[in-house]
Amino acid sequence: MAKARKKSPARNKPLDAVALLKADHRQVEEWFEQFEKARNGERKQKLATQICNALKVHTQIEEEIFYPAFLQETHDLSLHHEAEVEHDGAKKLIAQIEDSSPDDEYFDAKVKVLSEMIKHHVKEEEQPGGMFAEAKKADMDLDELGGRLAARKAELEAETADEDDDGAIPAARGRDRPNAGRLAKTSR
Numbered sequence: 514m515a516k517a518r519k520k521s522p523a524r525n526k527p528l529d530a531v532a533l534l535k536a537d538h539r540q541v542e543e544w545f546e547q548f549e550k551a552r553n554g555e556r557k558q559k560l561a562t563q564i565c566n567a568l569k570v571h572t573q574i575e576e577e578i579f580y581p582a583f584l585q586e587t588h589d590l591s592l593h594h595e596a597e598v599e600h601d602g603a604k605k606l607i608a609q610i611e612d613s614s615p616d617d618e619y620f621d622a623k624v625k626v627l628s629e630m631i632k633h634h635v636k637e638e639e640q641p642g643g644m645f646a647e648a649k650k651a652d653m654d655l656d657e658l659g660g661r662l663a664a665r666k667a668e669l670e671a672e673t674a675d676e677d678d679d680g681a682i683p684a685a686r687g688r689d690r691p692n693a694g695r696l697a698k699t700s701r
Contacts, residue, residue: 520652526563526568526657527659527660527663528663529655529658529659529660530579530582530648530653530655530658530659530662531595531645531648531649531655532659533659533663533666534571534638534645534662535639535645537567537582538631538635538638538639540567540634541564541567541568541571541631542631542635542694543570544560544564544567545564545624545628547560548560548561548624548628549625549628550565552676554614554615554616555615557615557620557621557624558614558615561610561620561624564606564624564627564633565610565611565650566673568603568627568631568669569604569607569668569669569673570669570670570673571666572600572603572663573665573669574662574666574669575600576594576597576600577665578658578661578662578665579648579658579662580593582653582658583644583647583648583651583653586648586651586652586670587647587651588649589644589647591613592637592647593644594641594642595637596634596637596638596644597663599630599633599634599637600631600634603627603631603634604625606623607627608631609623610617610624610627626689661696670698678689
């Protein structure tokens with residue numbers, strides 16, 4: 514085991530809201546890069562599943578917790594509304610990806626366009642003057658918010674794992690589930 518650091522209690526400290534959301538961004542960016550390099554349909558399916566599941570959880574925790582807190586503290590309707598509209602577009606594309614498979618001739622294009630949409634959205638949130646900078650400037654309690662985001666994220670990830678134990682999105686999943694693309698708990 515590596516030497517213990519003097520500030521080890523800080524390592525156990527939960528991420529603040531901005532750090533947690535940025536960590537999600539970095540993870541999804543990595544999976545998009547891996548998808549671009551993948552040549553195997555099974556690998557692409559697995560990565561697309563990871564990407565879609567992570568983005569559904571991420572958008573839900575932002576919409577349920579971060580965005581309302583942001584709006585309450587900053588009153589910035591413009592940034593808030595733009596982020597909500599970007600989420601709506603991403604959710605629609607996620608549902609299309611979940612309804613398809615690597616056998617679909619548009620599968621790679623859909624994942625590529627989703628990647629570009631997410632890159633734009635991340636830039637809007639992370640840039641100077643963007644949502645995260647405004648949240649910090651508004652002196653929001655980002656530590657408390659980070660704890661709430663982490664707890665809700667864990668709940669949603671557990672639901673996602675329960676829904677899809679094998680980690681694959683069956684090609685016809687959306688036709689079998691009226692709420693495809695949403696994190697609705699379904700019976701199997």
